[in-house]
Amino acid sequence: MTASKEYAMLESAGRYFDGESAQPTEVMVSFGERSLTIKTYKDVAIAHWPLASLRAVGLRKDSTIQLVPYTDSDERLMISDARMLQAIQKVCPGLYQRKVDHSGIRRAAVWACGAVLSLMLIVFVLMPALASQLAVLIPPEREQQLGDAVIDQMQTVFELATGERPLICDHAEGQAALDRMTERLAADLELPYPLRVGVIDHSMINAFAVPGGRVMFMEGLIKAADTPEEMAGVLAHEIGHVVNRDPTREALRAAGTAGIFGLLLGDFFGAGVAVAVGEAVMKASYQREAETKADDTAYALLAGADLPSKPFAKFFQKMKEEYGEAEGVLELIASHPGLGIRADRAAAADRIGDQAFEPVITDQEWVALRGICQSGLPAVRHQGKLKN
Numbered sequence: 001m002t003a004s005k006e007y008a009m010l011e012s013a014g015r016y017f018d019g020e021s022a023q024p025t026e027v028m029v030s031f032g033e034r035s036l037t038i039k040t041y042k043d044v045a046i047a048h049w050p051l052a053s054l055r056a057v058g059l060r061k062d063s064t065i066q067l068v069p070y071t072d073s074d075e076r077l078m079i080s081d082a083r084m085l086q087a088i089q090k091v092c093p094g095l096y097q098r099k100v101d102h103s104g105i106r107r108a109a110v111w112a113c114g115a116v117l118s119l120m121l122i123v124f125v126l127m128p129a130l131a132s133q134l135a136v137l138i139p140p141e142r143e144q145q146l147g148d149a150v151i152d153q154m155q156t157v158f159e160l161a162t163g164e165r166p167l168i169c170d171h172a173e174g175q176a177a178l179d180r181m182t183e184r185l186a187a188d189l190e191l192p193y194p195l196r197v198g199v200i201d202h203s204m205i206n207a208f209a210v211p212g213g214r215v216m217f218m219e220g221l222i223k224a225a226d227t228p229e230e231m232a233g234v235l236a237h238e239i240g241h242v243v244n245r246d247p248t249r250e251a252l253r254a255a256g257t258a259g260i261f262g263l264l265l266g267d268f269f270g271a272g273v274a275v276a277v278g279e280a281v282m283k284a285s286y287q288r289e290a291e292t293k294a295d296d297t298a299y300a301l302l303a304g305a306d307l308p309s310k311p312f313a314k315f316f317q318k319m320k321e322e323y324g325e326a327e328g329v330l331e332l333i334a335s336h337p338g339l340g341i342r343a344d345r346a347a348a349a350d351r352i353g354d355q356a357f358e359p360v361i362t363d364q365e366w367v368a369l370r371g372i373c374q375s376g377l378p379a380v381r382h383q384g385k386l387k388n
Contacts, residue, residue, distance in 0.1 A: 007031050007091065012081035014038070016046060019074025022153045029079060036067075036088070038077065047075070054088070056095045064160070078160070140192040143248055144212030150251075151210060158202065167373075169199040169219065174372025177365035181228065184360050185236050185301045195242065197235065201373040205319070207234050209241040211248040219373045225315060228369070232305075232360045233298060233312025233346065240297030246290045295342060299349035306352070307360055313346035 010031060015024040016038055027046060030037050035048040049069040057066040057076075065085050067077040079085060089095055151168075159165040169175075175198075182197045189195070193213040203220040210216070215238045217231075225231040241247060302309045320339035361369065 007087045010084060010087055012079060012084035014081075015078040017076040017078075018046075019076070022149050022156070024078075024156065027077075029077070029084060031087070031091070036077075049077075051092050052094075054092050054095060055097070060089070060096060138211075138248055138252075140212070144193055144214070146251060147210035147212030147214040147247070151214065151216065155200075166200050166202045169201050169373035171368070171372045171374070173365075173368035174199070174370075177361050177369040178372065180365060181232055181235060181361050181369070182239075184305050184307075185232060186239055188304065189239070189243065191242065195239065199372050205323075207238055209238045209247045211251050213242050215239065215242065222370060222372070224319070226318075227311055228360050228366045229307060229311035230315040231369075232307060233302065233309060233315060236298035236301040236312070237294050239301060240294030241290070243297055244290065244293055246294065249290075295345060299346070303349075303351045305360070306357055308352035308357060309346045309350045310352075313343045313350070316340075316343035316346060 008031065012029050014027050014029045016027045017024050025046070026041060028039050028041065030039070032048060034052070035050050036054060037045060038047045038049070039045050047069070049067070053070040055068050055071055057068060064078055064080045065088070067079065067088070069075055079088075155165050178197055178199065182195060186195050191213055195213050195215070197215045197217070199217045199219055199222065202218045203223075204218040205220040205224050207215065207217045207221050215235065217234075221234065222231060225234070298312065299309050302312070316339045320343065359366075
């Protein structure tokens with residue numbers, strides 16, 4: 001199989017994943033006589049993939065094609081250039097073929113039943129128990145590194161879906177306000193790593209914690225909050241997950257046995273682990289008990305900071321009225337139990353009542369926080385009570 005002469009000068013940009021690191025490499029792709037050549041922008045060859053074994057992951061109609069050098073390879077190449085896609089499909093007629101082995105189907109079916117039962121035992125019994133036991137054994141620096149890798153992987157997923165990589169917002173005054181809110185809530189906490197709270201420039205209404213004490217808000221959630229105390233309730237909840245090490249426990253469940261040993265030994269940077277953990281974060285797979293404990297921790301943090309929990313309840317109720325019970329919005333916060341139940345519990349846990357309280361941040365800081373992803377700051381009026 002050789003590339004046609006008409007494609008000899010054809011080149012296109014691509015993104016190469018080596019199967020070991022979650023970080024992609026920007027590359028140039030061209031045809032050799034019998035191979036697809038992958039080079040860096042400095043004209044250094046990374047790989048030569050034989051055209052005969054080249055396979056596509058996905059459908060013919062996809063605008064972005066994901067290539068592998070052969071079936072079951074961990075390497076990946078993402079290409080979106082229409083001419084290059086057309087050329088690859090023309091010179092590689094077997095691009096979308098799937099190898100099917102028809103031998104031993106009956107015997108495989110018998111073994112498959114046993115495998116399914118074993119898998120269910122591992123997934124639903126052994127892995128959760130093992131994850132809970134080992135979560136406290138993961139070195140803090142490993143957790144921090146994994147959390148950073150997960151955030152990077154999630155940004156990559158958003159970029160592949162939308163064409164734009166969401167940025168970590170870095171407006172200095174807005175970040176200072178967020179840090180002050182965090183300090184107000186977590187001043188007395190003793191954690192094995194620093195608590196790092198940031199904002200991703202995305203309109204999704206969500207917030208989540210990842211391993212290593214890192215909490216991220218989507219800008220959409222900040223915009224959805226009417227007061228800083230509403231946002232403080234959400235932040236206190238995510239800090240609750242950090243305190244209980246739920247993100248690390250969930251990471252171990254998502255990463256599987258290989259990921260567990262990788263985290264313990266420090267070699268976890270395979271793309272598969274970061275993808276699995278990132279997917280678990282986005283799918284809000286915390287158990288009911290973990291969510292309830294995070295809420296209880298949030299109420300304690302709010303009370304310890306002399307802040308009410310009724311604004312937290314109001315935020316839950318507002319989300320329920322606008323979006324229903326976790327129908328695609330605020331899934332991480334709204335998953336278990338339902339928003340209505342959690343709103344009632346948050347209201348009942350309030351220890352401030354109608355008393356005056358010192359706002360979690362000032363009106364000026366709230367304006368800065370609301371504009372953390374913008375160059376111009378919006379005019380926002382703080383509706384909280386001021387302490388006399």
